[in-house]
Amino acid sequence: MSRIPEAPLFPMGEEFINDNFSGAVWLNMLIPLGSDLPVANVTFEPGCRNSWHEHMGGQVLLVTNGRGYYQEWGQPARELRPGDVVQIPAHAKHWHGAAKDSWFSHIAIEIHPEKGPATWLEPVSDDIYDALA
């Protein structure tokens, strides 16, 4: 397992205890919830990913550290590295998270958060995750 990034671009913040992630994750609200444009920095330990979920208005991810994946339901997974950008459509079922051997951090910005919270679904199966390169 790789070490915690020594110098992540944005501070990791606090560990985020949440049933929708398969392992340890850290959440730092760079712009607080309740603002017109909340902005989160999310850091996944190696092997950690979130469950399948959907956003009412979509979401933008900006990758800042490490290596990870983004996958939409029925599509191949996309490998992500620093500088990659993901535009997640509204109501698209998807997951994101770290590679097995790498920490992974991204900025996450929900689009039209006033449309309501994300809908959380089933965990990503080991079959799907273990098949990634």
Added chain:
Amino acid sequence: MSRIPEAPLFPMGEEFINDNFSGAVWLNMLIPLGSDLPVANVTFEPGCRNSWHEHMGGQVLLVTNGRGYYQEWGQPARELRPGDVVQIPAHAKHWHGAAKDSWFSHIAIEIHPEKGPATWLEPVSDDIYDALA
């Protein structure tokens, strides 16, 4: 003058020819204009800053490379380094840009862009800029 960053986090994109900047600036729309949430990566050459301006809905800046400044009218300038976050209030007159001796890049996300375009005002005077540390 420092060199162009060898490995900026997000690609610099194209040089942006615009009268509202005092020098060379590069713009890369990570999420295109016209989207619900346009996201820009902006890179300033050393010494380059934009003119005083205001956003109808405010703006968020996420600093990714180099060293620069953010200043609101009537307030002291704030030095910015990678990992710093600026939440610019709606209708606040302000400028941002690079330090004299450093390239500077930030992500810029306009809040409620549907409220209308930014209002561009006078350039930042040399007196103000040259007084920065």
